[in-house]
Amino acid sequence: MSKPLKIAALGFWHVHAGDYARQAQQHPGTELVAVWDDNPDLGQPGAEKFGVPYTDDLDALLARADVDGVTVTTSTDRHRDLIVKAANAGKHIFTEKVLAPTVTEAEEIIAAADANGVRLVVSLPRLAHGYTHAIRAVIASGDLGKLTYARVRLSHDGAVSAGGQGGWLPERFFEPKTAIGGALTDLGCHPIYLTQLFLGADPDTVSATYRSVAGLGLEDNAVVTLGYGDQKIGVVEAGFASRNPFTIEIFGTEGSLTYTEDGNVLRAFGPAFGDGRQVPVPDHGKDPFAQWVDHITEGTRADDNLARAVELTRMVVAANESAEQATVVRYAGPAGR
Known part of the structure; x- marks a missing residue:
């Protein structure tokens, strides 16, 4: 890989937000460049902890040409709208489980990722x-x-x-x-x-x-x-x-x-x-984070991961x-x- 993928962390609602931000810093193929959260009480401490800029302007962040992908650790009820928005902006997405509150929303998320040619992976680590x-x-x-x-x-x-x-x-x-x-x-x-x-x-x-x-x-x-x-x-x-x-x-x-x-x-x-x-x-x-990076660099779709993410949501x-x-x-x- 000639240069690392630049990753932004979206949301510090979930307790695993810091884990994925840390992975983005530690993986040789990625670099954490920003933290977004519309709640500064969550986002600002997260950004400070990892030494990257904080923003509450999601549209501006997703418009940045130097952001290749995002990790999503907002509350589950926000997954559908936020992930679809990121996909429409051409950003690759790594998200905490469960993918969405409903099967319909999960399928809409996957459809948006496919339509925009971005790589989506759900964290199913075990x-x-x-x-x-x-x-x-x-x-x-x-x-x-x-x-x-x-x-x-x-x-x-x-x-x-x-x-x-x-x-x-x-x-x-x-x-x-x-x-x-x-x-x-x-x-x-x-x-x-x-x-x-x-x-x-x-x-x-x-x-x-x-x-x-x-x-x-x-x-x-x-x-x-x-x-x-x-x-x-x-x-x-x-x-x-x-x-x-x-x-x-x-x-x-x-x-x-x-x-x-x-x-x-x-x-x-x-x-x-x-x-x-x-x-x-x-x-x-x-x-799963390393798998996500591989899917991005190799241009492959995480078929098994996405199928299992939908069935997990259904269950x-x-x-x-x-x-x-x-x-x-x-x-x-x-x-x-």
């Missing part, structure tokens, strides 16, 4: 992690037999402190209009797209139960059960009210496997594995509907089945 690749290899081997069940749990204590109150997540994460949803819509995205990867993105039914341990207005404790036509069951768990290692469990008719983030240990059980065997976990692959919408209505909902996949 797809590139080493344990994910190792689990997929075990599943592909057939040694687990027919898959019957998967459970993926991810939680942290962002809504509560050690004493049970006053967690470290900002209050804006519990504002229904801007955040769209709580623990499931934010942290739960990772267990969702992993469960979709392992079991498939096309369950028949979705049933969600949400609770609020801290009483902050949105769920901080969530379980979603997915029922598949071939009788598989998927369980997605997410929370802001407990601290525990990230875990994965997958069961089949011939074996099972478990993964824990505590020690990065993956174990497989069943006839093919003797009394149980630890499976090597490779290093992580390229993270979040279905889970929120189920929790709100306290009922099982039918899952309408891409063909509207």
Whole structure:
């Protein structure tokens, strides 16, 4: 690459805003050149932290010929309008999940990126992690037999402190209009797209139960059960009210496997594995930001990432509907089945 891509950070609403700004500074192919936020209380400290200019003029920023791409970490409710505007300005886009509040908006975002020839990538980082690749290899081997069940749990204590109150997540994460949803819509995205990867993105039914341990207005404790036509069951768990290692469990008719983030240990059980065997976990692959840079420089479209981002959005919408209505909902996949 002859010169680095110049990147602007749009919005410091999300807690990952600083992470992506840091990646833009550290990746050899990119350079962070500006921070925008229409709330100076969020944008100004972010700009100062990374030593770049702050602006509240989005139109002027997107009109700059020296800005090649943007990272988007605004509130989720603003994604559609802001990302479409950036795409229409010819800027490449890297965005925090979830892509949009609705499937229609997600599809409009992708259509705008395609129409303008810009590269769009959604941050789905655990797809590139080493344990994910190792689990997929075990599943592909057939040694687990027919898959019957998967459970993926991810939680942290962002809504509560050690004493049970006053967690470290900002209050804006519990504002229904801007955040769209709580623990499931934010942290739960990772267990969702992993469960979709392992079991498939096309369950028949979705049933969600949400609770609020801290009483902050949105769920901080969530379980979603997915029922598949071939009788598989998927369980997605997410929370802001407990601290525990990230875990994965997958069961089949011939074996099972478990993964824990505590020690990065993956174990497989069943006839093919003797009394149980630890499976090597490779290093992580390229993270989504690095993939985005590659797509820009190589002129390629992130087909798999975008397809999974839409199905993730579809699942979040279905889970929120189920929790709100306290009922099982039918899952309408891409063909509207």
